[in-house]
Amino acid sequence: MDLKKQVDVLIIGAGPSGTVAAGILHKAGLGVQIVEKMRFPRFVIGESLLPRCMEALDEAGLLKAVEAHGFQQKTGAKFVWGDRVCDFKFSNQYTPGWQYAYQVTRADFDKTLADTCLEMGIPIHFETEVTGVTVREDGSSLTTVKKSDGSTEIIEARFIIDGSGYGRVLPTLFGLNRPSTQHTRRTLFAHMKDPFRQEADEPDRITIYVHDPKTWVWVIPFATGITSLGYVGSPDFFEKYSGNSAQQFKAMVYDEPKLKERFRHFEMIWEEPRLLQGWSATTEKFYGKGFVLTGNVTEFLDPVFSSGVTLATVSAQAAAHLVIRHLKGEQVDWQSEYMEYMQTGVDVFRTFVDAWYDGTLYKIFFADEREEDLLNKICSVLAGYVWDESNPFVKKSEKSVKALANYLSRNVVE
Ligand SMILES: Cc1cc2nc3c(=O)[nH]c(=O)nc-3n(C[C@H](O)[C@H](O)[C@H](O)COP(=O)(O)OP(=O)(O)OC[C@H]3O[C@@H](n4cnc5c(N)ncnc54)[C@H](O)[C@@H]3O)c2cc1C
Numbered sequence: 001m002d003l004k005k006q007v008d009v010l011i012i013g014a015g016p017s018g019t020v021a022a023g024i025l026h027k028a029g030l031g032v033q034i035v036e037k038m039r040f041p042r043f044v045i046g047e048s049l050l051p052r053c054m055e056a057l058d059e060a061g062l063l064k065a066v067e068a069h070g071f072q073q074k075t076g077a078k079f080v081w082g083d084r085v086c087d088f089k090f091s092n093q094y095t096p097g098w099q100y101a102y103q104v105t106r107a108d109f110d111k112t113l114a115d116t117c118l119e120m121g122i123p124i125h126f127e128t129e130v131t132g133v134t135v136r137e138d139g140s141s142l143t144t145v146k147k148s149d150g151s152t153e154i155i156e157a158r159f160i161i162d163g164s165g166y167g168r169v170l171p172t173l174f175g176l177n178r179p180s181t182q183h184t185r186r187t188l189f190a191h192m193k194d195p196f197r198q199e200a201d202e203p204d205r206i207t208i209y210v211h212d213p214k215t216w217v218w219v220i221p222f223a224t225g226i227t228s229l230g231y232v233g234s235p236d237f238f239e240k241y242s243g244n245s246a247q248q249f250k251a252m253v254y255d256e257p258k259l260k261e262r263f264r265h266f267e268m269i270w271e272e273p274r275l276l277q278g279w280s281a282t283t284e285k286f287y288g289k290g291f292v293l294t295g296n297v298t299e300f301l302d303p304v305f306s307s308g309v310t311l312a313t314v315s316a317q318a319a320a321h322l323v324i325r326h327l328k329g330e331q332v333d334w335q336s337e338y339m340e341y342m343q344t345g346v347d348v349f350r351t352f353v354d355a356w357y358d359g360t361l362y363k364i365f366f367a368d369e370r371e372e373d374l375l376n377k378i379c380s381v382l383a384g385y386v387w388d389e390s391n392p393f394v395k396k397s398e399k400s401v402k403a404l405a406n407y408l409s410r411n412v413v414e
Pocket of ligand 1: 012013014015016017018035036037038044045046047048049050128129130131163164165166167168169187276279294295296297300303306307308309310312
């Protein structure tokens with residue numbers, strides 16, 4: 001397939017945000033082209049999805065292929081601290097919506113999305129990296145891409161969607177990157193053989209273990225029998241462990257009694273665990289003349305509530321609708337209709353992320369008393385329904401979280 005030199009919308013990146021935007025724009029009859037730096041399948045982190053992203057995948061025409069793939073269904077999220085367990089089931093959530101999502105190996109998930117786009121007739125050029133963009137006065141643009149043979153081409157587009165994830169293409173080119181409000185955190189993680197998973201748990205939801213008040217562990221079982229296991233904490237935590245990364249990881253896993261039991265054979269399917277650090281990032285503006293940013297390029301906070309792919313697909317969905325209107329010549333207020341809308345959802349997650357790390361949420365999740373009605377409202381946030389203003393944990397998230405934590409810990413002397 002030849003690279004098109006002129007398109008209505010050029011999309012940077014074939015991750016979930018790029019492919020969802022492409023599907024919606026293509027269905028609206030616009031000429032779309034995706035350029036993707038890597039060859040697929042490629043690894044990326046972000047394996048636990050939330051129910052809200054199913055709506056975006058569906059609208060983009062991508063859901064059937066995802067459902068057909070046979071990924072592990074995810075029906076909730078379980079939080080464990082010592083012997084205390086808080087098990088959220090999406091079927092109990094307050095906001096009407098999807099009651100499950102999936103636990104996915106991202107290489108396979110993202111390839112499924114990309115293949116489906118290709119089947120729909122959307123061109124995707126892999127190993128094609130955006131290296132420069134010039135936006136003209138009228139909002140149309142010239143994008144320079146570098147191909148795998150080192151040659152460059154120019155693509156003219158009426159509009160650009162930047163879904164480049166950790167690549168942060170347009171914020172970097174246009175100087176829009178801003179420091180995050182989050183502390184720098186690190187993860188060490190691996191894909192593991194998990195022959196004893198049935199002894200420990202059912203595989204139909206993820207488990208988050210509180211290792212210590214600032215360090216947690218994800219356990220994400222896949223349909224293949226392999227499980228993703230990752231420690232997340234401040235860099236200091238990891239410095240305590242010596243040896244090579246595999247030895248460090250094994251020692252950490254064995255420091256958590258339930259994980260030591262479950263992963264007693266400790267067999268990684270990778271040669272060594274992978275390390276990531278300092279992923280939180282934000283951007284001054286999520287839009288500009290002739291372009292909009294979607295997914296991780298906007299703001300990424302923290303993985304504890306698995307919000308990344310959901311915010312990526314929901315932002316792509318919202319941006320695609322606005323691009324369609326804009327290219328029809330309609331007036332779009334990008335600030336209120338896009339940036340503030342997305343920021344509302346991100347801010348609800350920010351409240352929860354901050355309340356997780358400062359311990360406020362533990363007082364709710366691991367309280368002796370359970371306020372089921374309120375937990376079901378929190379469950380909707382954890383399902384990604386962070387725009388439902390009838391939910392007090394959305395509308396006044398900070399106040400509601402603090403009030404409930406105070407109420408539940410009223411008899412606890414600290
Ligand atoms: C430790 C950790 C754990 C996480 N766990 C979860 C989780 O459980 N659930 C969850 O939902 N999210 C999770 N996330 C977040 C998740 O990784 C991202 O939110 C998600 O991948 C964002 O999707 P995206 O489409 O915006 O970008 P990506 O998935 O990163 O896709 C962007 C694509 O753009 C391409 N690209 C980059 N630069 C260029 C360029 N110059 N030219 C062309 N193409 C380019 C890349 O190759 C890539 O394929 C986690 C993040 C971290 C750090």
